[in-house]
Amino acid sequence: MIKVGIVGGTGYTGVELLRILANHPDVKVDVITSRSEEGIRVADMFPNLRGHFDLAFTVPDVDRLATCDAVFFATPHGVAMSMAPELVERGVKVIDLGADFRIKDLELWSRWYGMEHTAPALAAEAVYGLPEVNREQIRSARMIACPGCYPTAVQLGYLPLVENGLIDHRRLIADCKSGVSGAGRGASVGTLLCETSESFKAYGAAGHRHLPEIKQGLSAAAGRPVGLTFVPHLTPMIRGIHATLYGVLKDPTDGLQALFEERYADEPFVDVMPAGSHPETRSVKGANYCRISIFRPQDDDTVVVLSVIDNLVKGAAGQAVQNLNILFGLDERAGLNLVGLMP
Numbered sequence: 001m002i003k004v005g006i007v008g009g010t011g012y013t014g015v016e017l018l019r020i021l022a023n024h025p026d027v028k029v030d031v032i033t034s035r036s037e038e039g040i041r042v043a044d045m046f047p048n049l050r051g052h053f054d055l056a057f058t059v060p061d062v063d064r065l066a067t068c069d070a071v072f073f074a075t076p077h078g079v080a081m082s083m084a085p086e087l088v089e090r091g092v093k094v095i096d097l098g099a100d101f102r103i104k105d106l107e108l109w110s111r112w113y114g115m116e117h118t119a120p121a122l123a124a125e126a127v128y129g130l131p132e133v134n135r136e137q138i139r140s141a142r143m144i145a146c147p148g149c150y151p152t153a154v155q156l157g158y159l160p161l162v163e164n165g166l167i168d169h170r171r172l173i174a175d176c177k178s179g180v181s182g183a184g185r186g187a188s189v190g191t192l193l194c195e196t197s198e199s200f201k202a203y204g205a206a207g208h209r210h211l212p213e214i215k216q217g218l219s220a221a222a223g224r225p226v227g228l229t230f231v232p233h234l235t236p237m238i239r240g241i242h243a244t245l246y247g248v249l250k251d252p253t254d255g256l257q258a259l260f261e262e263r264y265a266d267e268p269f270v271d272v273m274p275a276g277s278h279p280e281t282r283s284v285k286g287a288n289y290c291r292i293s294i295f296r297p298q299d300d301d302t303v304v305v306l307s308v309i310d311n312l313v314k315g316a317a318g319q320a321v322q323n324l325n326i327l328f329g330l331d332e333r334a335g336l337n338l339v340g341l342m343p
């Protein structure tokens with residue numbers, strides 16, 4: 001059994017990790033932290049997990065975490081980088097669901113995340129945990145940086161086009177919508193029911209911290225810097241990311257459906273839908289899938305890609321477990337044969 005620790009076990013992604021790992025055949029959760037719930041038993045706080053975990057929340061302690069084979073950080077930015085270097089040095093594999101280790105240009109990272117990076121050496125070593133791109137590097141990594149939710153949906157939607165140089169790499173437009181759980185469990189006025197229900201809004205239109213992360217990944221895929229306009233929106237739903245991606249084809253072609261099907265043919269968690277489909281976020285709710293469809297409206301030179309994920313699963317906890325499976329040589333789908341939540 002692989003012993004894991006979860007730092008930040010009471011947040012939306014931390015609890016999602018528990019939901020997934022409760023049925024993982026090869027993993028045992030040995031340590032789970034929450035400073036605010038210290039001493040509370042997991043099953044008392046989350047009755048659905050009764051019978052799965054005989055654990056109480058503890059405050060984060062490096063010595064305890066160092067007894068694990070792997071540690072997930074489901075914590076705000078800045079927490080993982082404060083503890084990961086020591087854990088890695090002590091032989092623990094670290095999988096960060098936050099953004100501390102995603103961006104290689106640390107000056108750029110500091111500008112967007114508003115803090116100095118305190119683990120530059122580990123940031124340079126970290127592997128970006130998007131299995132559809134970095135599967136081989138993930139296998140031997142000591143530090144894995146899981147992508148953000150929007151970056152996951154946007155990159156998977158654009159990759160076949162950008163990797164093959166089929167669209168104008170300078171004019172990418174990502175119009176994205178997220179459920180409110182994307183903002184985390186911390187209470188704030190902007191995410192109250194009275195503020196978010198029966199309304200819909202854009203935010204971060206002038207610039208969002210996922211912009212540099214997505215540009216980093218797509219520029220690597222393109223082999224040159226890409227130009228990206230990314231506008232996120234908050235929608236009155238709990239879970240889900242819906243990305244509508246636009247590109248200008250250099251040479252209008254009818255082979256896009258086949259291109260996407262071939263690129264993702266061997267990917268267990270990317271589903272290229274039949275031509276003409278419109279993926280819905282509820283079709284991936286609670287599951288680790290990214291569902292994609294492709295259009296070339298009016299047979300013109302604009303390509304539209306639709307990409308949906310559950311922000312808490314393929315956008316966070318599910319992808320983190322997928323990376324753990326790869327890291328430890330397990331079946332990549334272990335613990336992730338999740339039946340989506342209905343309706």
Ligand SMILES: NC(=O)C1=CN([C@@H]2O[C@H](COP(=O)(O)OP(=O)(O)OC[C@H]3O[C@@H](n4cnc5c(N)ncnc54)[C@H](OP(=O)(O)O)[C@@H]3O)[C@@H](O)[C@H]2O)C=CC1
Nearest residue numbers: 008009010011012013034035036074075098182184185311
């Ligand atoms: N929500 C989403 O859809 C996604 C989130 N992410 C990222 O994943 C991370 C977790 O997100 P999410 O679960 O939504 O966050 P939440 O705010 O819901 O949960 C945060 C968790 O971290 C703990 N925590 C907070 N501060 C500290 C600290 N200083 N030291 C140790 N533990 C701390 C909290 O418990 P306590 O304070 O009791 O210790 C809580 O368990 C974030 O970096 C987020 O950006 C990535 C992809 C998607």
Ligand SMILES: CC(=O)N[C@@H](CCC(=O)OP(=O)(O)O)C(=O)O
Nearest residue numbers: 098099148149150178179182183
């Ligand atoms: C609705 C909402 O607030 N979503 C979050 C995305 C959360 C996420 O993906 O986490 P990282 O910051 O670790 O990438 C946002 O826009 O910042």
